[in-house]
Amino acid sequence: MSNTITVLFFASLADQLQCRSLSLPITSRLTVQQLRDQLIQEKGAAWAALNSERLRCAVNQQIVKLDHVLQSGDEVAFFPPVTGG
Amino acid sequence: MGDKIQVQTDDFDQGAEYRELAQGSDAGAVVTFVGRVRDFAGSDQSMWLEHYPGMTEKVLAELVERARHNWPLIRVTIIHRIGHLAPGDQIVFVGVSSAHRKAAFAASEFLMDFLKTQAPFWKREGDRWVEAKDSDQAAADAWRERAK
Numbered sequence: 001m002s003n004t005i006t007v008l009f010f011a012s013l014a015d016q017l018q019c020r021s022l023s024l025p026i027t028s029r030l031t032v033q034q035l036r037d038q039l040i041q042e043k044g045a046a047w048a049a050l051n052s053e054r055l056r057c058a059v060n061q062q063i064v065k066l067d068h069v070l071q072s073g074d075e076v077a078f079f080p081p082v083t084g085g
Numbered sequence: 086m087g088d089k090i091q092v093q094t095d096d097f098d099q100g101a102e103y104r105e106l107a108q109g110s111d112a113g114a115v116v117t118f119v120g121r122v123r124d125f126a127g128s129d130q131s132m133w134l135e136h137y138p139g140m141t142e143k144v145l146a147e148l149v150e151r152a153r154h155n156w157p158l159i160r161v162t163i164i165h166r167i168g169h170l171a172p173g174d175q176i177v178f179v180g181v182s183s184a185h186r187k188a189a190f191a192a193s194e195f196l197m198d199f200l201k202t203q204a205p206f207w208k209r210e211g212d213r214w215v216e217a218k219d220s221d222q223a224a225a226d227a228w229r230e231r232a233k
Contacts (some may be wrong), residue, residue: 011135011207012214054217058205061140077137081155081217084134084165084206085177085197 001073003027007035010079016049026072032057033066035056035076087160090145092136094168097178106160112182116189118197120177122170131169131213133232134176137205144204152181152196155232156188165194165206195232198224 004023014020024035036057039045057064058077070076088103099119106115122132149161164178179196183189202225208215 008137010137010205011209015214018111058137058140061137061143079137079205080207080214082202082205083208083215083217084136084204085201085221 003071005035005038005072005074005076010076010077012080013049013055013078017043017046018055026070030070031066032059032064032068032070032076036066048079049069050060052080055079056081088146089160089162089164090142091164092138092141092167093164094166095098096166096175097164099175099178102162102164102178102180106159106180106182111184112159113184114186114189115180115182116186116193116227117178117180118193119175120174120197122176124172125210126213131171132174133169133209134167135207136165136167140205145200148196148199148203149233151199152192153213155195156192158183158188158192158208160197161192163200165200165204167206176177186218191231195228198228201225 003026005026006021008021009017009019014058036050040050055078057066059068059070059074061075103115103117106112106117115228124201132133150162152158152161159182162178162180170176179193180188181193183192199220
C-alpha cells in the first residue's frame with residue numbers, strides 16, 4: 001500500500017466536479033475537513049461544491065464526521081443525501 | 086436464517102421472491118413491498134439509478150441485522166435495481182417472513198424507511214438529480230422510540 005488515498009464522488013456531486021475518482025498522496029496528518037479544503041483550494045471554482053453542508057462523507061464505506069483523521073490506503077467518498085428506494 | 090441482499094440491473098419476480106420467503110410452515114406471516122417508478126416531469130426520458138458499490142451492500146446488511154435485533158424474523162430479502170428504469174418499472178423489493186404479522190409489517194417498514202435514508206443510491210430523472218425529502222428522514226427518525 002503506497003501513501004495515497006482514493007477519493008470518490010457520486011451522483012450530482014460527480015457531475016458538478018466532472019470527476020468521479022482521484023488518487024492523492026498523503027504526506028501529513030489530514031482530516032476529512034482538511035482534505036476537502038485542500039481540494040477546493042487546488043482544483044478551482046467548481047470544487048466549491050464540496051463546501052455544501054448537505055454532503056455526506058464516508059471513509060472505507062462508513063459514514064464519518066469532518067474531524068475524522070485519514071490513513072494512507074483509505075477510500076474516502078463524498079456524496080449528496082441518498083435518494084434510493 | 087436466510088438473508089438475501091441483491092443490487093442488480095435486472096428486474097425481479099415478486100411471486101418467486103414471495104415463494105422463497107414463504108418456504109416451510111413456520112412463516113405464519115410474509116410481508117412484501119415493491120417500490121415502482123412514478124411518472125415524473127419529462128418522463129419520456131428514463132430514470133437513472135446510481136449507487137456506491139460495496140458500501141450499498143454493507144449498509145443493507147447492517148439494516149437487516151438491526152431489523153433482526155428488533156423482531157423475530159425468519160427470512161429477509163432486499164433487492165434494489167440500478168441503471169436505466171422507466172415509469173412503471175419496479176425499483177425495490179423488501180420482503181420479510183416471520184411467525185406473526187406484527188413483526189413482519191414493522192420490520193419491512195423499518196427496512197424501507199432506513200433504506201431510503203441510509204443506503205447510498207441516487208436517482209436522476211431525465212437530467213435532474215432527485216433531491217432528498219425531509220419527510221423520508223422524518224420517517225426514519227420516528228423509529229427512534231420504536232426500534233434500536
